[in-house]
Amino acid sequence: MSNNNSAKNTSAKCKPVVLMSMGAQERKGHDYQVMTHKYITPLVEIAGCVPVLVPTCCGIEDLEQYLDMADGVYLTGAGSNIDPTLYGQENLTPDKGQDRDRDLFDLPLIKAAIARGLPIFGICRGMQEINVALGGDMYQKLYAEPGFNDHREDSNAPVDVQYAASHSVRLQANSWLAKLMQSEEIRVNSLHGQGVKTLGKGLESLARAEDGLVEAFHAPSLSPFLFAVQWHPEWQAAQNPDSVKIFQAFGEACRQRAAGPAYEMAC
Template sequence: MSNSNIGNKKQTLRKPVVLMSMGSQERKGHDYQVMTHKYIVPLVEQSDCVPVLVPTCCGIEDLEQYLDMADGVYLTGAGSNIDPTLYGQENETPGKGQDKDRDNFDIPLIKAAIARGLPIFGICRGMQEINVALGGDIYQKVYAEPGFNDHRENPEDPVDVQYSPAHGVRPIQGSWLQQLLGDEIRVNSLHGQGLKNLGKGIEAIAHAEDGLVEAIHAPTLSPFLFAVQWHPEWQAAKNPDSVKIFQAFGDACRAQVKKKQARALAA
């Protein structure tokens, strides 16, 4: 290979591939694996990554093969709650749906992605999965806990009202998130559950006005492991804070691509 071809190869950076684990949904007697449009679009448009939708209904036999192709992992929100037995509690919300296939796929996925040093970004349920995977637990009813506000949406409201800004979130002073977003942002709020005791290596990086953990990272475990309790994916292109968050995740995934390509060139 000529020197000019080597130089061209170095300059070509492919788009990062990001795994998105799907969830279970029953429709008219059929089981579906689904992923909501609103989560996919900002990963493509703001993060500039290529999504790979991963079914969670077939177990973890092929997990490592999925990870071989991945430059990042994106854990989205969902309508289901995590099985409380996974964090040592009895179920306090039996009327709320669960998705044990997703639980049983995502928890090993998180651990394996951390072991590989892959960037991880979690939203709502995804943040709670990260905490549980690392040994933390959850408030199953934040709204019933003394001192906390009700962070749920009104199910009777139109969707655009449900996802409108509901309260403030303050990043930790001096943190990279504070440098990215500023001293306070306004976020939507559509969750009944929240983080209680943090898992090993996890640090709170932002709090709601009532003190509830709204964002986490794990700087001792991963170059980029970041998750939020609100929904930045909602109309992300119209929200400057959401754009910054998705761009930061995309940048972390591009850094992973560069590392892989550098190793391949050195081999």
């Protein structure tokens, strides 16, 4: 084996391993576990991590074994909503799909990952899962709440239009995120009908939309790196400097975790 190949293999072995929980999807009478390509690509190409796709349909019996191999946890968006009974509300959107298997896997996953000090990054549904896991609740119909804008995409528009930047978010002054972005305001896309109502225990807002909705949070009292956003930085991430910074920061946190327990990050 050549030295170049040896170097490549050594480099590959050193990449941090990140768990990605999959979701349920029914196709022609068959139940699938799925993960969208757009979420995987920036984790590999920008964050420099190795994804391990975890099925959520088999319960949590093997949860700790999955975590034993992990240097981070990445909770993605999905087309389903969290079961509102898990945060003490009746279901106000019965026409919207749910994925209770993912709910019942990811909420314990989040708590166990925090207990281990693993870096956690959540997007959209993933952000909402973190909030619910830590005792927060949600606006189920954000678009019907007085004082809030309609944050949903136009389902009839082309995908590129749906995922285009549509509003600004104001970043908490002098925060980790503002320093990372080198700005106190950025433009983001918006494709969600629900939103954070009450923040879970230990969570602190990092960014808010123009209508005051929490668009990003972290938990510096709970974890060296626990960060989540309501928008979709994974969409064409390599072409968006803000998204690149976010995925690089998560990747670096996972690399520090993989290097040993004595890492710290001011997140």
